Amino acid sequence: MNFSKYKKSTTSVWGGESDLNVTGAVTSPIVNSVAFSYHDVDHWHEVSLGKADGFIYSRNTNPTVAVLEEKIRLLEGAEAATSFATGMAAISNTLYTFLTNGKRVVSQKDNYGGTSKIFLDFLPLNKVQVQLCDTTDFDQFEIEIAKGCDLVYLETPTNPTLKVVDIKRLATAAKKVGAIVVVDNTFATPINQNPLALGADLVIHSATKFLCGHSDAMGGVVAGKKELVQKIYQYREINGASLQADPAYMIARGMKTLELRIER
Numbered sequence: 396m397n398f399s400k401y402k403k404s405t406t407s408v409w410g411g412e413s414d415l416n417v418t419g420a421v422t423s424p425i426v427n428s429v430a431f432s433y434h435d436v437d438h439w440h441e442v443s444l445g446k447a448d449g450f451i452y453s454r455n456t457n458p459t460v461a462v463l464e465e466k467i468r469l470l471e472g473a474e475a476a477t478s479f480a481t482g483m484a485a486i487s488n489t490l491y492t493f494l495t496n497g498k499r500v501v502s503q504k505d506n507y508g509g510t511s512k513i514f515l516d517f518l519p520l521n522k523v524q525v526q527l528c529d530t531t532d533f534d535q536f537e538i539e540i541a542k543g544c545d546l547v548y549l550e551t552p553t554n555p556t557l558k559v560v561d562i563k564r565l566a567t568a569a570k571k572v573g574a575i576v577v578v579d580n581t582f583a584t585p586i587n588q589n590p591l592a593l594g595a596d597l598v599i600h601s602a603t604k605f606l607c608g609h610s611d612a613m614g615g616v617v618a619g620k621k622e623l624v625q626k627i628y629q630y631r632e633i634n635g636a637s638l639q640a641d642p643a644y645m646i647a648r649g650m651k652t653l654e655l656r657i658e659r
């Protein structure tokens with residue numbers, strides 16, 4: 396299906412859902428298989444090398460999880476998406492993929508508490524330089540970004556202080572120094588804001604919140620440029636913070652009413 400012609404409410408319901416339903420079922424099945432088998436080893440090998448479509452092992456990819464990733468990819472207008480066991484796993488895997496020894500990151504003082512802890516306590520242990528700006532002082536952001544940095548990390552609106560950050564302005568500053576721009580879009584949801592359209596390279600969701608919407612499943616997603624998402628995926632598939640099929644189904648189910656709930 397070509398979802399570009401559909402509204403977000405329709406994409407929330409049907410995005411990613413069509414390919415799995417060989418039986419004609421109108422909801423995607425929960426595929427709890429850990430491994431996937433093939434009739435011959437050559438086919439398995441092609442899939443494992445990424446040369447043919449299919450699944451190998453659910454720590455890497457899983458059919459139910461793929462439905463959720465595709466739904467969010469479409470809603471964010473991204474080239475690719477990958478998922479995680481929680482929102483914090485999405486954030487930490489993204490930051491640790493790009494911020495190695497000697498790199499510099501510019502972010503804001505108001506981030507979700509867990510994210511702040513990564514910036515204040517954990518990244519400095521890996522000798523990453525962390526500069527946190529006053530969240531709505533965009534002049535200060537521009538000065539710090541212009542000094543040179545590898546990644547700009549934004550969260551808007553912020554949890555819990557509900558401050559709003561100018562993604563477009565700061566993404567423009569980041570591009571001048573070649574920094575990757577990452578935005579936590581959890582509070583806005585793709586219904587209210589698409590950071591990639593404002594110049595971000597990657598968008599993150601704690602799917603635990605509005606996307607799921609029923610406080611009964613946890614998950615996280617990163618969507619954005621294919622090349623960057625691929626690097627994060629490779630980090631996650633080995634570090635292992637993968638989303639399981641059951642919560643993926645619950646979140647995709649909750650997302651079918653996303654626009655209605657956000658409007659309300």
Ligand SMILES: Cc1ncc(COP(=O)(O)O)c(C=O)c1O
Nearest residue numbers: 481482483507554581601603614
């Ligand atoms: C804006 C934001 N980002 C990330 C997270 C972390 O998500 P999770 O609890 O799914 O790990 C939260 C959780 O409250 C949040 O509010």
